[in-house]
Amino acid sequence: MNLSLAYLGPTGTNSETAALAYADWLKQERQQTSTLCAYPSMALVLQSVARGKVDRAVVPIENSIEGTVTIVLDTLWQADNLQVHQELTIPIFHGLLSYASSLKEIQTVYSHPQGLAQCQKWLENFLPQVQLIPTKSTTEGIKLLKEDSTAAAVSSPRAAQLYQVPLLKADIKDSSDNCTRFWIVSCDKSENGSYLSLAFSLPQNAPGALMKALEIFARREINLSKIESRPSKRSLGEYVFFIDLEGNSQAPKIKEALAELSACTEVLKIFGNYSKLDVK
Amino acid sequence: MNLSLAYLGPTGTNSETAALAYADWLKQERQQTSTLCAYPSMALVLQSVARGKVDRAVVPIENSIEGTVTIVLDTLWQADNLQVHQELTIPIFHGLLSYASSLKEIQTVYSHPQGLAQCQKWLENFLPQVQLIPTKSTTEGIKLLKEDSTAAAVSSPRAAQLYQVPLLKADIKDSSDNCTRFWIVSCDKSENGSYLSLAFSLPQNAPGALMKALEIFARREINLSKIESRPSKRSLGEYVFFIDLEGNSQAPKIKEALAELSACTEVLKIFGNYSKLDVK
Known part of the structure; x- marks a missing residue:
């Protein structure tokens, strides 16, 4: 059976690069064919898998510079049937795409808010006066460049090739170690792998409840690699806590x-156990 | 001496509402006059106070629906001299501003990403087909409405009055309890108040280091109200942890x-002790 994989499109996004890397891994390691399906927003990517329209979704969960992709955590918490099956990390390359012949001509820069944020120091240093305009994906702004040679887009060198737009600067990211973690999500139960992610809300008006919950892990020397608070969306100061830890839910200690x-x-909510894929 | 207060402008933003509430509190409770200074981005608001151009800044730190305003946390961490002096919470009202005569005519909706996110369910239900365009503030899109009656902006009813634009829908927020916490930030040392915020990074490659740090508070029954991870921006999986707790840094236990x-x-980094202001 051919697997359908949802991702944030259109072609040329970092999500597509991750989806292609996963499709390649499926082919090499599982002799499994797959087809990529582009969706216009992260919420629609996750809804497509929750509603059974596609088999799996490839979603960014965290970038090394900009942090958590909060819409993904919020949607996982709200959905009752989504499980994390695998994780993969890909390096992120940002270039400046434009028909301008020099940086001096540029007045406007388009990109996804994550793209603008990951290059914010470079943009402040080299283009301090330009207007930054957020778009739905890193490739959405590219189509506007042809009409306006004072505009530029922060996107990947790969997108520059795909859309045949000049790459004015090849590498403008703020940190040499810019990479993004992606999760492979489906409706199937996920019990294999040595990484576990979960989220919980606490009873209302219970001071110390968070420490009590964290102490459960501390006492057993279970290593937490990440803790993230997201608002419960009911009342200010009430949170949903997301935790990443090392271990399998079938191990007695866990x-x-x-x-x-x-x-x-x-x-x-236990989002399941997963393994980290080594992709090239 | 008159105090200068930086905020994210232009006039009509929720930051301005918070800055006005603080200015009113200063006048009533401290007999202190102040002047509001609008800046075009959150980073510039904080830089203005860090560089001594203004006395204080009023910045949103967290919304009850959308969560942490990450640029504020990241800038506080990077700056070496910013301290939190007071906190105030204001209710957020979002309306739909447009010259259209009905929802059916609307094709485009402008707002700050926080405004769009706080109304995302309403927008999905009532305007599922429209294009959502992020802007730098909730008021920036308003000036585009006059030329285009198929466009709308998510902004406050107060902004509708200020800019004299029709309020097509008066209340479109997703949750009845939508409010935002703001911090008053300055370069002066902050030691008064019963709330304390701090952030720390951990030594590299030290498994269990986070639990060890949290255990310090658990052992003393110090109540943590929030934990937030932000990327260190050095390497994926390395974080800066932001903690809000109750207590004064001069109390022996703390x-x-x-x-x-x-x-x-x-x-x-200790961001200082602060009190919560009761503003109307």
């Missing part, structure tokens, strides 16, 4: 911790 | 905890 956590949280 | 924390973190 099983006990999850049972204890379940008793002291209001809602606990 | 003093001990901070000393112990200082010994097990790489960099520790």
